[in-house]
Amino acid sequence: MSVQQVHRTSYSVDVNAPPGVVYGLLADTTRWPLFFPSVIHVERLDFDGSQDRFHIWVTANGTVRSWLSRRTLDAPGLRIDFRQEVPAAPVVSMGGSWIVEPRGTGRSRLVLLHDFAVAGDRPADVEWTKEATDTNSRAQLATLKEAAERWTRLDGLMLSFEDSVRVNGPAELVYQFLYGAADWPERIPHVARATVTEDEPGVQLLSMDTVTADGSAHTTESVRVCFPHAGRIVYKQTATPALMAAHTGEWSLIPDERGVTAVSQHSVLLREEAVERVLGPGADLAAARRYVREALGRNSTATLGLARRHAETAVRTL
Known part of the structure; x- marks a missing residue:
């Protein structure tokens, strides 16, 4: 039996x-x-402050992969060790460490280590894994550096909010409407175009042209991870409008004995350097936060309202 190279x-x-x-x-x-940039969604399974277990979805060399991971957090030692419990093929083992090294007053060095083995040590698979690890690791270090160096302003750059509507109809019909994004151009006025690719069940790649309130159109691309039994769809925009450095969201359905509450949740990291370019000279972060809150909230509330009408109309028709 051959030993796989680490x-x-x-x-x-x-x-x-x-x-x-x-x-x-x-x-x-x-x-x-x-x-x-490469992380689409993290579904935390267990966390006790030092042991962390989660399911993660990432982009790797243009594809979406997911796996179960566990981490051991050592806050005093500024170190986090990680290991994939169920790696995504062709990887058979993957782990490593994040290590933060103090470098004098207010400065640090961040080190990221990986070790991995590939089934059969096939050269093409090894090269694919090295390329994905290299691309994602460099991007992670760069964006983490950028976020950390803005730490005094980070709270102002981040915002999370949600909107909801009550639906007097079954959650299944609301979910069907939200899941069927390919049909949105015929169903939702602010969606001019939508294409959906679903090569793996429950993982959708969505490209969409959206028309804003002032009549301008912009294109977004998203990865959506669907949990039909839980009534949830989580997503991340992989191509965002200029004002947003990152945008994630979730559609969720909360049923009760009288119907269902449909919720749209957004989390955004603003692109600080784009604020005046997009909103005009003198615009500040407060203006950017209001603009994004109103624009995203308007569209998602409209979508929820149309999902409600779809569900309630279908029930009346029956």
Whole structure:
């Protein structure tokens, strides 16, 4: 029986931010989709402060992969060790460490280590895994550095909010409407075009042209992960409008004895340097937050209202 070769990679970046800030950004996996370009969604399964278990969906070399991971967090040592419990093929083992090294007052070095093995050690699969690891690791370090170095302003750059509507109809029909994004151009006035690819059940790639209130159109691309039995669809825009550095969201359905509450939730990381370019000279973060809140809220509330009409009309017709 041949022994698979263990491949190792090492990356590092200097960060002008305190070690505790850098470690804190790494420790909270639920916010990774806002900071890491390749991370689509993290579904936390167990967390007790030092042991963390989660299901993660990422883009790798243009494809969407998912796996179960566990982490051991060592806050005093500024170190997080990770290991994939169920790796995505062709990988058979993958793990590593995040290490934050203090570098004097208010400065740090962030080191990211990986070790991995590939089934049969096939050269093409090894090369594919190295390329995905290299691309994603470099991007993660760069965006984490950028977020950490803005730590004093980060709260102002991030916003989360939700809107909801009550539906006197079955959750299944509301979910069907939200899941069927390919039909949105015929169903939703502000959607001019939508194409959906679903090569793997429950994982959708959505490209969409949306018309804003002033009549201008913009194109967004998203990865959507669908949980039909839980009545949830989570998504991340992989191509965002200029004002947003990152945008994630979730459609969720909360049934009760009288019907269902349909909820749209958004989380956004603003692109600070684009505020005046998009909103005009003198515009500040407060104006950007209002603009994004109103624009996203208007569209998602309209979509929820149309989903409600779809569900309630179908029930009356029956």
